[in-house]
Amino acid sequence: MMLELSKSTNGEDVDEIIKRYNAANGNMTDAEKDAYGAKVAADIDRMLKVVDDDLEVLKAEKIRSAMGDLGSAISFAYIAKHYFGKSQSWLTQRLNGSVVNGKTARFNKTELIQFQNAIHDLGRKLTAIAFL
Numbered sequence: 001m002m003l004e005l006s007k008s009t010n011g012e013d014v015d016e017i018i019k020r021y022n023a024a025n026g027n028m029t030d031a032e033k034d035a036y037g038a039k040v041a042a043d044i045d046r047m048l049k050v051v052d053d054d055l056e057v058l059k060a061e062k063i064r065s066a067m068g069d070l071g072s073a074i075s076f077a078y079i080a081k082h083y084f085g086k087s088q089s090w091l092t093q094r095l096n097g098s099v100v101n102g103k104t105a106r107f108n109k110t111e112l113i114q115f116q117n118a119i120h121d122l123g124r125k126l127t128a129i130a131f132l
Contacts, residue, residue: 017043057097060106063115064095071095074122083118084111 021040025033080091092098093105107115 014047056109056112057106059112060094060097063112064097067095079115079118079122083114083121 017040021036024036028036076091076095077088080086080088084091093100094107094111098105
C-alpha cells in the first residue's frame, strides 16, 4: 500500500488546491474568505484522517507480518478475552483484516495500542518464567 500525501481524498493535487485558494482569495469578501478557508480546512482534515487511517492499517499489517507463525504458539482466545473482553474470532478478524458485515475489520487506535501492550505483557510474563 502506497500513501500519496500530495493528493487530496478526491485525487486532486494539494499544491493545486493551495494555488486555487490563493488566486481566488484576492477577489473574495471577508465572509467568502472565511467560508472558503473553512472548506479548505475541512478538506485538509479529511486528508489527514485518510493518512491516519492508512497508517493504522500499515501498523496492523506490520504486526500481522511480524507475528508469522507465532500465532500458532500463543492463545488468541486468551488475549481476546483477557485483554479485550472479546471473542477469539473478534481478535482474529482484526488481525487478518477479514471483511465483516461488508467492512474490513481492523483495530482502532486504542485497540491497536491495547494489542501491542498485551503482547508486551505476555512477553514480560514469559521472560519472567524463563529466568526461574
